[in-house]
Amino acid sequence: MKDYNILLEKLKETGNLRSLPEVIHEGKWIWKEERKMLNLSSNDYLGLASRKELREEFLREMQENDWLFSSSSSRLLTGNFKVYTELEECLSERFGREAALLFNSGYHANTGILPALADKQTLILADKLVHASIIDGLLLSGAPYQRYRHNDNEHLARLLAKYAHEYEQLIIVTESIFSMDGDVADLRQLVSLKRQFPNVWLYVDEAHAIGVRGKTGLGIAEEQDCIGDIDLLVGTFGKALASMGAYLLCSRTIREYLINTMRPLIFSTALPPAQIAWTRYIFEKLPEFTEERQRLATTSRLLSEALKGKGGEISSSHIIPFIIGENEDCVETSLRLQRKGFYCLPVRPPTVPKGTARIRFSLTANVTESEIKELINSID
DSSP states (O other): OOOHHHHHHHHHHHHHHOOOOOOOOEEEEEEEETTEEEEOOOOOOOHHHHHHHHHHHHHHHHHHOOSSOOOOOOOTTTTTHHHHHHHHHHHHHHTTTTTTEEEHHHHHHHHHHHHHHOOTTTTEEEEEEOOOOHHHHHHHOOOOOOOOOOOOOHHHHHHHHHHTTSSSEEEEEESOOOOOTTTOOOOHHHHHHHHTTTTEEEEEEEETTTTTTTSOOOOOHHHTTTTOOOOEEEEEESSSSSSEEEEEEEEEHHHHHHHHHHHHTTOOOOOOOHHHHHHHHHHGGGGOOOHHHHHHHHHHHHHHHHHHTTTTTOOOEEEEEEEEEHHHHHHHHHHHHTTTEEOOEEEEETTTOOOEEEEEOOOOOTOOOOHHHHHHHHOO
16 A cells, blocks of 8 residues: 555655645735735736626626526536527637537546547647646547657657658647746647648647737737637636636537547536626627736736746746746745745646746736836845
């Protein structure tokens, strides 16, 4: 029998022991252990989760429609309420795609889509730094896969040329904004690469881009004008859209196939109809949040410029790494900044490579330029 107390002690010795924080939210502020701190670790990128007027408007709409707080079933049984179909139609229309399909979470999407679509005759080529949920999807698929060097499209091109004729299908998998480094993929170049081969698809996860990038908030694919060229376009609602769940934009054929084969979709109770209605309410308002997107871009540039040489030069988004190196130093820096009023958390291996422990600043539109300048002074 394993002694899990010993394993926990080993985690503690290496600075990798984690615990669930007890915090109280107050808008852009976090209360922890009677200390009020500016929240710099939130995925509420547009600051919508704390917007009282949005909640009040939605609740008035909810009273008129009486949406339930539980679906009580999977969508394939009795859980397919009309509001699901309405949101999927809204998504496909806004993105200009044939079809959309909803999931309970980004993790469900990334661990379900690839296993449903890939087999032994499929080679998956995934960026080295894709999210853990995508890695789990690769492993669950049972399909052969290779990891190309991060954002190295020349390496990817060589792999495509080498393997395109050996497999029935190849799937390129990437994020648009990478969750730990905050850098951005060149989706247009990836589209160009996949067009060179008739059996190559492109899978893009926009979890950290939907809402905050693009003229109307549809992500990097909108910003780079290639929404219609991405075969499998995935995004989440649990970050900038202040809700929960995920979506896929795809063809009608793929949507129908996933409904029949994707295990996390088939065997999960669907999200509550009230939650789906809230998601639709926020999504329909996305084009209105231009000011929030601009403010977030301004503060993000300010911080990344200040952290050049320390990780800031890597980022091209609102996710900005402050790379410290060793776990213990990273934890201590995090605690020191918390004592100064900034709630920022250490990110350690295995989430990031060994020796690159960092503070991951995750900015929101609620954070002001003056607050970022105070943070910069505290880091110096």
